[in-house]
Amino acid sequence: MPVEKIDTLVVGGGQAGIAMSEHLRNAEVPHIVLEKKRTAEAWRTGRWDNLVANGPAWHDRFPGLAFEEAKPDEFVSKDRLAQYLVDYAAMIKAPIREGVEVKEAHRLSGTGGFLVRTSSGDIEARRIVAATGAFQHPVIPPIVPKEAPVQQIHSFHYKNPEALPAGAVMVVGAGSSGAQIADELNRAGRKVFLSVGPHDRPPRRYRGRDNVWWLGVLGLWDMAAPAPGTEHVTISVSGAHGGRTMDFRRLGGEGVILTGLTSGYSDGELSFADDLQQNIAAGDANYLEVLDLADAYVARTGLNLPEEPEARQMYPDPQCLTQPIRSVALQNEGISTIIWATGFRQDFSWLKVDAFDDRGAPLHNRGVSVEPDIYFLGLPWQSRRGSSFIWGVWHDAKHIADQIEIQRSYEKYEGQAAIVQAAAE
Structure with missing residues (x-):
């Protein structure tokens, strides 16, 4: 049976793979997209039931298709976002093959290109785009032993409060997922502890404009990627309940028990770093910095946006912030789930291929690997702050498609380079 051959193989059928397919199609590059499950699978099954997008519908989308029947400032549900990606793939006629898992890819010695072994047979590809995204394998730090008498799950596998066993819940991590899950559980009547580490917490809206608008006009979406190893910044922002600024003092006042960074476990007891007040203060500083930048922008440009002095008013400090706890005994507090x-x-x-550093992270420049004919798409901070967002990955895909098109033009060259005579001759 002959081996199938293709110019460009895209691995991953989520937002990155779909964006890549559109630009490859526009450049007339023959390609296929392999997705081991279903298109946009992570949005279908890798999120909790009530998750909504963290950005409004007018912004968090591809340029070529708006969300039908959604208000511009609406935060659409995860299921609506998954359907949007499916609809977009159909609109651009993306050649996605679902249910095909890539097992291994290695360079074909002496011939160029790669042999890709998949669950449905081998493929020879001239080049490969790894578009598997930023959220591949959930990480649970080795703090609490697996045999400890408490259920441990990653936020990736959380679905709803009813799916958890009865009892209190410890949520570790105060980024967008952790903060929203803690809020949801508290609203459902659960006793909730929330471990808060270092974070940024931008305003959801300010002076009549959403945070994503401010990031745009202030040029912050286009911030260059930081130094390797420093890319990850925990952002606490939410589109839930119509979109509210994520304020940990508010959560504490509503009953969520805040703690510092989770640092250890011994004899049924979790311990926390003495950094809760410091982390909250740093989050406040980030919040106020955004307000200051926004005010300065309005003053400079003369935009008619109403002042909002109440945005600088803070909720009262809850007791868990003024008197932070340093440990909690799981059994005594009735904590059944972490x-x-x-x-x-x-x-x-x-x-x-030889395209990774000693941590296994891709070595690349804006997604173009140090290994010829290998490309990466959907990485955090791939080219800028917005790279892992649905609209940002679309622009990164355009750059990669341009580079592929350039390489294809070089490959077509067959003649001898012209010799330019000196002008004096």
Whole structure:
């Protein structure tokens, strides 16, 4: 049976793979997209039931298609976002093959290109785009032993309060996922502890404009990628309940028990760093900095946006902030579940090429690998702050498609370079 051959193989059928397909199609580059499950699978099954987008519908989308029947400032549900990606893939006629898992890819010696082994057979590809995204494998830090008498799940596997066993819940991680899950559980009547580490917490809206608008006009979406190893910044922002600024003092006042960073476990007891007040203060400073930048922008440009002095008023400090607890005994507090909202790791072990550092992170420049004909898409801070967002990945995909098109033009060259005579001759 002959091996299928293709110019460009895109691995991953989420927002990155779909964006890549659109630009490759526009550049007339023959390609296929392989998705091991279903298109936009992570949005279908890798999120909790009530999750909504963290950005409004007018902004968090591809340029070529708006969300039908959604108000511009609406935060659409995860299911609506998944359907949007499916609809977009159909609109651009993306050649996605669902249910095909890539097992391994290695360079074909002496011939150029790669042999890709998949669950449905081998493919020879001239080049590969790894578009598997930033959220591949949930990470639970090795703090609490697996045999401890408490259920431990990652936020990736949390669905709703009813799916958890009865009892209190410890949520570790105060980024968007952890803070929203803690809020949801508290509203459902659960006793909730929330471990708060260092974070940024921008205003949801200020002076009549959403945070994403301010990031745009202030040029903050285009911030260059920071130094390797420093890319991750925990952002606490939410579109839930119509979109509210995520304020940990508010959560504490509503009953959520805030703690510092989770630092250890011994004999049924979780311990926390003495950094809660410091972390909250740093989050406040980030919040106020955004307000200051926004005010300065309005003053400079003369925009007619109403002042909002009440935005600088803080909720009262809850007792858990003024008198932070340093440990909690799980059994005494009735904690039956720990939800680890502690991020993800990437996995490119299937890609057998010399394109990674000693941590397994891709070595690349705006997604163009140090290994010829290998590209990455959907990485956090791939080219700028907005890279892992749905609209940002679209622009990164355009850059990669341009680079592929350039390489294809070089490959077509067959003649001898012209010799330019000196002008004096």
